[in-house]
Amino acid sequence: MSSILVLMAGALRLDDNPALLAACKSGRPVLPVFILDQEIAGTWAVGGARRWWLLQSLIELDERLKAMGSMLVIRSGNTCDIVGALLRESAAGAVYMNRLYSPSGRKLQETLHETCTAAGVECRRFSGNLLLEPEQIVTKTGKPYEVFSPFWRQAKELIGTLYPYDAPSDIPSPPVWPESSSLDTLGLEPKPAYWAKPIAKVWQPGETTALERLDYFLDEIASGYAGARDVPGVDGTSRLSPYLVDGEISVRRIWAQSLAAADANPLASNGIHAFLRELGWRDFSTHLLFHFPEMPERPLKANFNRFPWQHGEGDVVTSWQKGKTGFPIIDAGMRQLWQTGWMHNRVRMIAASFLVKDLLWHWRDGANWFWDTLVDADLANNSASWQWVAGCGADAAPYFRIFNPVLQGEKFDKHGAYIREFVPELAALPDAYIHKPFEAPREVLEAAGITLGKDYPVPVIDRKASRERALAALARTKG
Ligand SMILES: Cc1cc2nc3c(=O)[nH]c(=O)nc-3n(C[C@H](O)[C@H](O)[C@H](O)COP(=O)(O)OP(=O)(O)OC[C@H]3O[C@@H](n4cnc5c(N)ncnc54)[C@H](O)[C@@H]3O)c2cc1C
Structure with missing residues (x-):
């Protein structure tokens, strides 16, 4: 009986993994394979912080497989060449995988499918990483949705109840395993290397922790999610x-378990449904990327090609990256990102708006920085969200709506808990000035031990002038 290669990319889990389960159910020997193909991803090869994450996740997956008498076959290089070599080395007769949706992932899977089919090797793609496949949902005129609300109205009906698959109880092994590279030869150390320590203090990658966190979220957090989701200073x-x-966790598992939790606890239902709507944004962003593969590079609204975005290096942008703009909520967010590889969604919106509207920098520069620093860097979510903030995406926030970082801070971080955690030099300021130290009277600053320009920066821009400049730039996109 020939073996089946299961390509694990995009689904680094045992639970609800349709490709793995189908292979195991066939009764044939199964070889779980991970190939790191940085070349095909081009500009969007795994970013700095995400490298650390991926490495830890692969270590965990390999351990889980070994506990079941299987293992992860690891290689790096050109996927098609490696699959060809593995088919020969292991006398395998089939390749199974779960669908990928990024432009490079799709191209790769299509090429693999053609090559395998031409060689008489069975090649199957399964759906396991979205709530709905992109082909399953279109507007009345047969076009892809570009506006979230109607998309979501229809999506909820189509998704209905989901029945995720349990992990296989047995993974049949081949008589002989092909050679596997050691994980530390993959070159997945984070860049810069010292990132690993602070990020590891906050995160534990892998399927086991993902499932535990889902349980914890549904038991302890979800009921208050609708309100707390906008408050960066709480674990909400x-x-x-x-x-x-x-895919260390299946979105279908999250969906099914969340609905069960809402049924069991009607008081949590409101929060859980608000949470499921955010998962809807994930599907929506992936569908956009699927239908508009140019999204990471070009504005979806063509008139924004005329927008005078700025590019290049600059002190002001460096101050944004390092969290030294003089606007506390932005600085707290950018420092949270640097120190933990993650930033709260509300603050992502405020910090991104500041870059593209107040500083007029290209949204792609922001997206690139996030790509390198986020442990959750995701091509669809990142580019759709940056385009949303920049006003040039599908269903985007209107460009003229420019977030005021002081008002946003006062509204969502009322007592400055988030600022006090990530901008400790401001910790002694009273609530009234924690979001605007530049307006604090001298005696208040003195009492808090702060000299502006020395202990904490003065604002890098005059927001009144930058707002007018942004609106003048917007006028260039019209007509
Ligand atoms: C400028 C900018 C860049 C972003 N870049 C990324 C990115 O690279 N990767 C990423 O996963 N998210 C990105 N987001 C979306 C969002 O900030 C994160 O998904 C969210 O903060 C993750 O935290 P959570 O898991 O606790 O989210 P929860 O609030 O618990 O939401 C549950 C899940 O829904 C999805 N989700 C939530 N909000 C969004 C959204 N606005 N768009 C798409 N999916 C969403 C995520 O998968 C998230 O894990 C970005 C947002 C902005 C404004």
Whole structure:
């Protein structure tokens, strides 16, 4: 009986893994394989912080497989060449995988499918990483949705109840395993290397922790999610995003378990449904990327090609990256990102708006920075969200709506808990000035031990002038 290669990319889990389960159910020997193909991803090869995450996740997956008498066959290089070599080395007769949706992932899977089929090797793609496949949902005129609300109205009906698969109880092994590279030869150390320590203090990658976090979220957090999701100073969201990027947890599992939790506890239902709507945004962003593969590079609204975005290096942008803009909520967010590889969604919106509207920098520069620093860097979510903030995406926030970082801070971080954690030099300021130290009277600053320009920066821009500049730039996109 010939073996089946199961390509694990995009679904680094045992639970609800349709490709793995189908292979195991066939009764044939199964070889779980992970190939690191940085070349095909091009500009979007795994980013700095995400490298650390991926490495830890692969270590965990390998351990889980070994506990079941199987293992992860690891290789790096050109996927098609490696699959060809593995088919020969292991006399395998089939290749199974779960669908990928990024432009490079799709191209790769199509090429593999053609090559395998031409060689008489069975090649099957399964659906396991979205709530709905992109082909399953279109507008009345047969076009892809570009506006979230109607998409979500229809999506909820189509999704209905989901029945995720349990992990296989047995993974039949081949008589001989092909050679596997050691994980530390993959070159997945984070860049810069010292990132590993602070990020490891906050995160534990892998399927086991993902499933535990889902349970914890549904038991302890979900009932208050609708209100707390916008408050960066509390643990009020699922923090499942990094586990979803490469499928350490199945979105279908999250959906099914969340609905069961809402049934069991009607008081949590409101919060849980607000949470499921966010998972809807994930599907929506992936569908956009599927239908508009140019999304990471070009504005979806063509008139924004005329927008005078700025590019290049600059002190002001460096101050944004390092969290030294003089606007506390932005600085707290950018420092949270640097120190933990993650930033709260509300603050992502405020910090991104500041870059693209107040500083007029290209949204792609922001997206690139996030790509390198986020442990949840995801091509669909990142580019759709940056385009949303920049006003040039599908269903985007209107460009003229420019977040005021002081008002946003006062509204969502009322007592400055988030600022006090990530911008400790401001910790002694009273609530009234924690979001605007530049307006604090001299005696208040003195009492808090702060000299502006020395202990904490003065604002890098005059927001009144930058707002006018942004609106003038917007006028260039019209007509
Ligand atoms: C400028 C910008 C860049 C972003 N880049 C990314 C990115 O690279 N990767 C990423 O996963 N998310 C990105 N987001 C979306 C969002 O900020 C994160 O998904 C969220 O903060 C993750 O935290 P959580 O898991 O606790 O979210 P929860 O609030 O618990 O939401 C549950 C899940 O829903 C999905 N989700 C939530 N909000 C969004 C959204 N706005 N768009 C798409 N999916 C969403 C995520 O998969 C998330 O894990 C970005 C948002 C902005 C404004």
